[in-house]
Amino acid sequence: MNISDVVVVMDFGEKIMEGTPFEVKEDEKVIQAYLGAWFHAFLFGI
Numbered sequence: 001m002n003i004s005d006v007v008v009v010m011d012f013g014e015k016i017m018e019g020t021p022f023e024v025k026e027d028e029k030v031i032q033a034y035l036g037a038w039f040h041a042f043l044f045g046i
Helices: 021-026 028-035 037-044
Strands: 007-011 014-019
Touching (some): 007 021, 007 028
Antiparallel strands (some): 007 014
């Protein structure tokens, strides 16, 4: 991911994550907010 060094993720106007693209794409809160709880459970077995 060579577009940005730092990414900020917002969910309904609230900042839920800030970090490198790698950190953001691995963050559980980001996955749950953007892909849903079912996908989060699929990835993490919860």
